[in-house]
Each structure stands twice: as structure tokens, then as C-alpha cells.
Amino acid sequence: MTYKLYYWPSIQGRGEFVRLALEDAGAAYVDVARSPGGMAAMTRLLREGSPRPFAPPFLQDGDRLVAQTANILFYLGPRLRLVPDDEGSRLEAHQIQLTIADLVSEAHDVHHPIASGLYYEDQRDEAKRSAAFFVRERIPKYLAWLESLLDRAGGRFVFGDVVSYVDLSAFQVLAGLAYAFPNAMAHVEPKVPRLLALRDHVAARPRIASYLASDRRIPFNENGVFRHYPELDG
Amino acid sequence: MTYKLYYWPSIQGRGEFVRLALEDAGAAYVDVARSPGGMAAMTRLLREGSPRPFAPPFLQDGDRLVAQTANILFYLGPRLRLVPDDEGSRLEAHQIQLTIADLVSEAHDVHHPIASGLYYEDQRDEAKRSAAFFVRERIPKYLAWLESLLDRAGGRFVFGDVVSYVDLSAFQVLAGLAYAFPNAMAHVEPKVPRLLALRDHVAARPRIASYLASDRRIPFNENGVFRHYPELDG
Numbered sequence: 526m527t528y529k530l531y532y533w534p535s536i537q538g539r540g541e542f543v544r545l546a547l548e549d550a551g552a553a554y555v556d557v558a559r560s561p562g563g564m565a566a567m568t569r570l571l572r573e574g575s576p577r578p579f580a581p582p583f584l585q586d587g588d589r590l591v592a593q594t595a596n597i598l599f600y601l602g603p604r605l606r607l608v609p610d611d612e613g614s615r616l617e618a619h620q621i622q623l624t625i626a627d628l629v630s631e632a633h634d635v636h637h638p639i640a641s642g643l644y645y646e647d648q649r650d651e652a653k654r655s656a657a658f659f660v661r662e663r664i665p666k667y668l669a670w671l672e673s674l675l676d677r678a679g680g681r682f683v684f685g686d687v688v689s690y691v692d693l694s695a696f697q698v699l700a701g702l703a704y705a706f707p708n709a710m711a712h713v714e715p716k717v718p719r720l721l722a723l724r725d726h727v728a729a730r731p732r733i734a735s736y737l738a739s740d741r742r743i744p745f746n747e748n749g750v751f752r753h754y755p756e757l758d759g
Numbered sequence: 760m761t762y763k764l765y766y767w768p769s770i771q772g773r774g775e776f777v778r779l780a781l782e783d784a785g786a787a788y789v790d791v792a793r794s795p796g797g798m799a800a801m802t803r804l805l806r807e808g809s810p811r812p813f814a815p816p817f818l819q820d821g822d823r824l825v826a827q828t829a830n831i832l833f834y835l836g837p838r839l840r841l842v843p844d845d846e847g848s849r850l851e852a853h854q855i856q857l858t859i860a861d862l863v864s865e866a867h868d869v870h871h872p873i874a875s876g877l878y879y880e881d882q883r884d885e886a887k888r889s890a891a892f893f894v895r896e897r898i899p900k901y902l903a904w905l906e907s908l909l910d911r912a913g914g915r916f917v918f919g920d921v922v923s924y925v926d927l928s929a930f931q932v933l934a935g936l937a938y939a940f941p942n943a944m945a946h947v948e949p950k951v952p953r954l955l956a957l958r959d960h961v962a963a964r965p966r967i968a969s970y971l972a973s974d975r976r977i978p979f980n981e982n983g984v985f986r987h988y989p990e991l992d993g
Contacts, residue, residue: 575911576851579858579904591850593857600850616825616834617810623827624813630864638872639885640892651873651885658874670813677809 528554528601529585531567536749537701537742539594539629540582545693546598548736550605556741595622598690607690614684621674621683621691625698628667632705633750635659635757645747649756656757660709664702668717671695675719681726688730695720696727701751706758762788762835763819765801770983771935771976773828773863774816779927780832782970784839790975829856832924841924848918855908855917855925859932862901866935867984869893869991879981883990890991894943898936902951905929909953915960922964929954930961935985940992 766774
């Protein structure tokens with residue numbers, strides 16, 4: 526069974542959390558919108574898919590269509606063996622993933638504080654104000670919370686020594702924040718040593734390392750969620 | 760088994776989506792932070808609970824602790840018989856709930872575009888700019904999408920004629936938006952007749968009607984997610 530992932534073809538964005546899970550598992554998948562005719566297929570499903578997605582990413586698995594990043598990962602987790610099998614762990618992984626999703630939304634809203642439909646350049650002053658709070662209060666709070674989960678788990682990953690999709694997502698958030706806010710992260714990173722070790726463990730996993738070195742990994746850029754605008758990285 | 764819900768005691772906020780599900784099901788529950796000593800218990804669980812919540816609301820069911828609003832409803836749905844029983848429907852309900860959660864976050868960020876840690880009064884000008892986009896572009900887009908789900912379902916509710924927690928949440932969003940943006944909603948409402956009918960069906964359900972008339976229903980106010988600031992309702 527080949528999974529079909531639908532997401533914007535030129536950014537990592539929210540789709541990257543799904544790509545990382547599929548890549549780490551060595552799953553067969555097509556990144557549809559990056560293939561010929563794929564954008565038209567994605568647009569059609571946004572209009573006619575069932576259940577109808579509100580926005581990309583969404584995943585097609587045979588007849589099943591699943592949208593919302595965290596929901597896709599909840600669905601894929603057991604199928605890709607990227608989450609422990611009991612209900613408690615699946616709910617816990619999902620709870621963490623949803624909190625990571627909140628952090629991702631906040632990271633996006635820093636460069637689009639007024640409206641996602643406006644250009645960055647038309648809300649740059651507000652973005653500067655917003656970024657000061659985000660880097661001073663929100664990044665440290667979220668990362669300290671993730672660090673505390675690792676402290677309790679006592680292993681390399683959130684569930685101890687077995688990797689889950691949550692760890693892949695934590696890696697992605699750390700990579701994205703370091704790209705967008707290198708100065709701010711240089712101050713925060715020393716306070717979250719377990720999280721940095723997790724990031725390095727994930728990056729060194731053979732399939733992830735191979736993916737990151739491939740042209741399937743779209744570079745970070747200023748159309749995605751994590752954007753590097755020096756004026757926002759105080 | 761009595762559920763324990765932990766949420767801020769003086770606002771509807773995100774906790775209200777859980778309250779509505781528990782109330783509609785006639786479930787036994789305690790709204791802990793509204794009871795003596797409850798705030799201290801909530802604070803303790805935010806520090807020491809496992810899995811550790813990032814923020815309220817969270818739900819305790821015996822030994823199990825579940826956080827993140829949509830995750831709580833995903834957990835409660837089958838237990839309260841507020842979602843069809845098959846995996847496809849449960850994923851679909853969750854996908855819709857997560858999209859409603861996105862709308863709720865955007866509704867919050869309209870009055871806090873710069874930072875959630877700043878007072879509204881210190882970001883009012885930015886909020887005015889943000890609100891113009893939210894009421895013109897985002898409310899119509901989200902509500903049209905919900906309306907299209909009802910169109911396809913062909914019944915009173917998202918899953919046809921059987922109510923689900925998603926319908927209760929759609930009711931809450933419509934009530935909240937009408938409180939916060941009465942002028943804007945007066946323009947949008949005629950375009951979403953099925954959604955308005957759903958809202959009325961939910962409000963008329965005996966346990967919901969009784970809840971809404973009780974003092975367990977905290978009135979909307981300007982500390983919650985949905986706030987009425989006339990200057991934002993163009």
C-alpha cells in the first residue's frame with residue numbers, strides 16, 4: 526500500500542511532520558503535489574474529498590482520507606510502528622503532538638501576527654513586537670516542558686528508548702526554531718540538554734540522515750512556518 | 760465513575776467544549792477548579808501530572824490524565840456515546856474538532872495578536888487591524904466549510920441525525936462568535952442556514968437547555984476566548 530501525502534510542494538511547513546514519520550519508517554509514499562498533475566489533484570480533494578479537508582496536509586490511504594497534521598500522525602503512528610501500542614501511550618503521544626502543533630502555530634503567527642492573508646512586509650512592525658515575546662517567553666516555556674517530559678522518561682526519547690513520531694516532530698521543531706531564531710536559540714539550548722541530545726539522535730537515524738541529505742528534504746525558506754528574518758531574532 | 764475536569768473557573772474558554780459534552784451525556788463530573796481547593800489541585804497537576812499537561816483543560820478519569828481539548832473529546836466521544844463507533848467516523852470527528860480548534864485559536868488571537876501575555880489594551884490597535892481580516896475572510900471561510908459538511912451529511916448534524924461532540928462544539932463556536940462579533944455574524948449567518956439550524960437543535964436538547972439555564976454555564980465575558988469589544992466588530 527502506497528500512502529499519498531498532499532501538501533504544498535515548495536515548503537516544509539506542517540507537512541514535514543508527516544514526511545519525517547513516513548521517511549523514518551521507510552514507508553512507500555508519494556508526495557503528490559510535488560509530482561506532475563499533483564497540485565490539481567490536491568485542489569480537487571480540497572473541494573470534493575470526503576471527509577472534506579479544510580487545508581493541507583492530508584493523507585490518502587486507499588479509500589481513507591485523513592486531514593489535520595496531528596490526526597494524520599495519530600492514524601499513522603501504530604501503522605508505522607512509531608508509537609507504543611497501548612491506548613494510554615497513543616493518547617499521550619497525541620497530547621504532546623497537539624502541544625507541538627500549538628508551538629508551530631505560534632511560530633507561524635510571529636511573522637503573521639495580523640493576518641495570514643497579508644504579506645509579511647505589511648505586518649513587519651507588529652511581527653517585531655510579537656517576536657520579542659515569543660523568543661523571551663514562549664520558546665523557553667514550550668522547550669522546558671518538552672525537556673521535563675524527557676527528564677521523566679529517563680531515556681533518549683519521549684517514551685524512553687523507543688522512538689516515536691513525537692520525537693521526530695520534536696527534532697523538526699528544534700531544527701526550525703534554530704533556523705528561524707539562531708540568536709534566541711543559542712540562549713535557550715544550554716537549558717535543554719536532553720532535547721538537544723534527542724535532536725541529534727533523530728538526525729543520526731539512518732533513514733532520517735539519508736532523507737535530510739536528499740533532495741526530498743526541501744530547504745527551510747521564507748514561505749514556510751519557520752522563517753529567518755534577522756529583525757525578529759533580537 | 761466521576762470524571763474530573765480541570766479548567767479555569769471563571770471563563771468558558773476551551774474547557775466549555777468538554778463541559779458541553781459531559782453535560783449533554785448527563786455524565787457525572789466535577790469541575791474541579793470551581794470547587795474548594797480546586798485551583799491548588801489544578802496547579803499541582805500542571806506541575807506533577809503524568810503525562811504532564813502543558814495547559815488546562817485536562818481531564819482525570821481514574822488513573823488516566825488526558826490533556827488538549829480535542830484529545831479529551833476524542834477520548835470521551837465513545838465513552839459518552841457522542842461519536843459513531845467506527846474508526847473512520849472517530850477520525851473524521853477528530854479532524855473536524857481540530858479544525859474548530861484552529862478557528863477558536865484564531866478567534867483568540869484577534870484580541871491578542873501580539874502576545875497572549877500582554878493586556879488587550881496594549882495591543883488594541885493591532886487587534887483592530889487583525890479583526891478586519893478575521894471577520895471578512897476567516898469566519899466566512901470556516902463557517903462555509905462547516906456548512907458544506909452539513910450539506911453532505913444531509914441531516915441535522917454532522918453525522919446525519921445522530922448527534923456528536925462535534926455538533927456541540929459547532930454550537931459553542933456559533934454562540935461565541937455571535938457574542939463577540941454580532942455585526943459581522945449578522946452578515947454571515949444568512950449564508951449558513953444548516954449551521955444555524957444545528958445550533959438551534961443543540962440548544963434545544965433537554966440537558967443542554969437545562970445546562971445553559973443553570974449557573975454551571977459561565978456567561979461569556981472579556982477574559983475568555985470569545986470577547987465582545989465593539990471596536991473589533993466593524
